[in-house]
Amino acid sequence: MSFGIAALAGALFAVGLAISGMTSPAKITAFLDIGGAWDPALAFVMVGAIAVYASLQRIIRRRVAPVLADRFHVPVARRIDARLVAGAALFGVGWGVSGYCPGPALVSLGGGTASALIFVVAMIGGVAFARRFAPG
Amino acid sequence: MSLASIVQGLAGGALIGLACALALLAHGRIAGISGILGHALDGGSARRFRLGFLAGLIGAGALVALVAPSALGERVRGLPAIALAGLLVGFGTTLGGGCTSGHGVCGVSHGSRRSIVAVLTFMTSAAITVAVVGARS
Numbered sequence: 001m002s003f004g005i006a007a008l009a010g011a012l013f014a015v016g017l018a019i020s021g022m023t024s025p026a027k028i029t030a031f032l033d034i035g036g037a038w039d040p041a042l043a044f045v046m047v048g049a050i051a052v053y054a055s056l057q058r059i060i061r062r063r064v065a066p067v068l069a070d071r072f073h074v075p076v077a078r079r080i081d082a083r084l085v086a087g088a089a090l091f092g093v094g095w096g097v098s099g100y101c102p103g104p105a106l107v108s109l110g111g112g113t114a115s116a117l118i119f120v121v122a123m124i125g126g127v128a129f130a131r132r133f134a135p136g
Numbered sequence: 137m138s139l140a141s142i143v144q145g146l147a148g149g150a151l152i153g154l155a156c157a158l159a160l161l162a163h164g165r166i167a168g169i170s171g172i173l174g175h176a177l178d179g180g181s182a183r184r185f186r187l188g189f190l191a192g193l194i195g196a197g198a199l200v201a202l203v204a205p206s207a208l209g210e211r212v213r214g215l216p217a218i219a220l221a222g223l224l225v226g227f228g229t230t231l232g233g234g235c236t237s238g239h240g241v242c243g244v245s246h247g248s249r250r251s252i253v254a255v256l257t258f259m260t261s262a263a264i265t266v267a268v269v270g271a272r273s
Contacts (some may be wrong), residue, residue, distance in 0.1 A: 005162045006184065007192035011195075013156070015151055018200045019148035019207070020144055020185050034267070036227065068162045089230065095258065095262045102170045103169040107197035124226060125222070126228075132153040
């Protein structure tokens with residue numbers, strides 16, 4: 001049950017990415033190409049996602065606990081430091097180069113896109129490298 | 137930008153928002169993909185959530201390839217550049233504690249100032265990157 005509900009959430013997330021165009025690297029780089037042939041359509045993905053989630057999370061968090069777990073695990077860190085900014089900046093460079101962020105890369109991997117496989121293997125390497133050499 | 141792409145963006149975004157809400161309601165967890173992937177093999181109670189979410193995400197990708205293969209776009213860069221980008225994304229999201237989903241959708245919706253700073257930072261660095269290397273090569 002627990003695994004199945006999580007899988008349903010993952011599948012919904014993937015279908016949302018695919019419908020919205022987020023699994024197309026060319027659409028991502030066109031969205032980021034503000035000084036060039038800018039295509040702002042993907043901004044509406046963020047608008048739709050935040051509109052739905054921001055309203056629902058307010059209602060959900062009135063509960064004492066989630067349905068299948070004993071408590072909520074929402075991040076509470078507040079510190080804005082060099083680690084946050086440097087990490088986000090490096091992520092943005094990789095996103096701009098490839099047109100892949102982690103979700104769409106995993107969806108494309110499931111769809112058999114060879115370049116997404118290479119991206120995901122390298123991404124796992126990057127995670128391991130950060131954990132080994134820059135532990136938080 | 138066409139009306140259709142705006143509607144698709146809003147509809148797809150709404151589904152993403154629903155998926156995040158389901159993760160929070162059922163498991164009490166943020167649907168941040170980089171964190172889910174990075175901690176997939178950690179032990180503890182969240183393991184089933186993380187592995188289930190990844191199975192759904194990747195499995196639905198196979199379904200998308202069958203039903204709407206054109207949604208999974210072609211690469212815009214050579215394979216060495218894509219491998220380097222993967223390394224940067226894995227390293228950067230681990231350091232920065234999130235990506236487009238965890239910071240961009242969930243963190244911003246929770247009103248986290250950390251997430252707002254992260255989103256502004258990665259949007260800016262991604263736009264600068266595309267300005268430098270072009271939208272495709």
